Amino acid sequence: MRLKIERIGRVVRVRLHRPEVLNALDAALMTELVEALTPLDADPGVGCFVITGSERAFAAGADITEMSGKSAADMLAEDYFAGWEAFAALRTPKLAAVAGYALGGGCELAMMCDMIIAADNAKFGQPEITLGVIPGIGGTQRLTRLVGKAKAMDMILTGRLIDASEAERIGLVSRVVPADRLADEAGEVAEQIAGFGKLAVTAARDCVDRALETGLSDGIRYERRVFHALFATEDQKEGMRAFKEKRKAVFTGK
Numbered sequence: 001m002r003l004k005i006e007r008i009g010r011v012v013r014v015r016l017h018r019p020e021v022l023n024a025l026d027a028a029l030m031t032e033l034v035e036a037l038t039p040l041d042a043d044p045g046v047g048c049f050v051i052t053g054s055e056r057a058f059a060a061g062a063d064i065t066e067m068s069g070k071s072a073a074d075m076l077a078e079d080y081f082a083g084w085e086a087f088a089a090l091r092t093p094k095l096a097a098v099a100g101y102a103l104g105g106g107c108e109l110a111m112m113c114d115m116i117i118a119a120d121n122a123k124f125g126q127p128e129i130t131l132g133v134i135p136g137i138g139g140t141q142r143l144t145r146l147v148g149k150a151k152a153m154d155m156i157l158t159g160r161l162i163d164a165s166e167a168e169r170i171g172l173v174s175r176v177v178p179a180d181r182l183a184d185e186a187g188e189v190a191e192q193i194a195g196f197g198k199l200a201v202t203a204a205r206d207c208v209d210r211a212l213e214t215g216l217s218d219g220i221r222y223e224r225r226v227f228h229a230l231f232a233t234e235d236q237k238e239g240m241r242a243f244k245e246k247r248k249a250v251f252t253g254k
């Protein structure tokens with residue numbers, strides 16, 4: 001087993017567990033992750049995923065040992081790592097809680113999540129250029145959209161690692177916390193998100209993601225239609241009624 005999965009209420013915490021290789025991401029880990037999370041994604045009782053690693057490494061990249069012997073024909077025939085798209089497409093919010101190394105595919109995995117919370121010892125990087133290749137699980141595309149061309153080129157062309165405070169400054173991560181607070185902070189944020197109505201949460205992340213793919217006026221029109229549609233939900237009625245009654249809303253995801 002390459003994963004340790006624990007469900008606490010509406011939050012599912014997934015710990016990558018290949019300590020002997022700093023959680024290097026191989027095809028088996030990818031398959032295990034997608035197979036474990038797909039049914040949970042469809043479960044209305046699950047409101048947030050937390051993806052995490054060890055204190056030393058979130059993930060030190062794609063598994064170089066597994067990749068090194070492959071030919072271009074192998075890569076094409078297997079469509080190597082296409083399964084990560086299924087992870088990115090999960091609709092339940094995904095929080096990456098990153099301590100230690102998040103390099104190459106590890107940084108890309110964190111960027112596939114909706115938010116990254118970093119421990120103060122976290123290090124992010126896209127060092128693929130040092131191996132004679134380039135990021136291949138979305139790094140050239142997501143990093144550029146998240147932090148802009150200047151920093152993306154700097155990281156991808158030099159392979160330089162950045163620390164947590166630089167990652168926060170350039171907008172790659174949402175929050176930085178002391179390493180011994182990481183699990184608690186991620187758990188609290190996940191619980192908060194999972195406590196809101198799943199329809200509204202799903203709609204909100206869908207609209208934010210749309211901003212990375214579309215022009216402003218199309219994006220605003222899209223947002224407005226989604227906003228209108230949420231008025232068909234019980235959660236909207238409950239949320240606004242609870243506000244007027246000065247009590248905490250109880251969302252049902254309907």
Ligand code: CO8
Nearest residue numbers: 021022024060061062063064065081103104105127136137
């Ligand atoms: N793959 C396989 N094994 C790894 C990896 C990895 N990515 N990273 C570390 N390991 C192994 C090491 O080989 C070592 O094993 P052993 O004890 O048997 O020698 C063990 O983990 C511990 O690592 P180190 O001894 O190197 O630990 P250090 O603390 O000295 O260094 C580092 C930690 C800096 C993280 C170092 O291990 C390192 O540089 N790792 C590689 C980082 C890297 O280059 N990552 C990018 C990989 S390429 C990638 O992600 C491309 C994704 C695109 C694929 C798309 C396909 C379509």
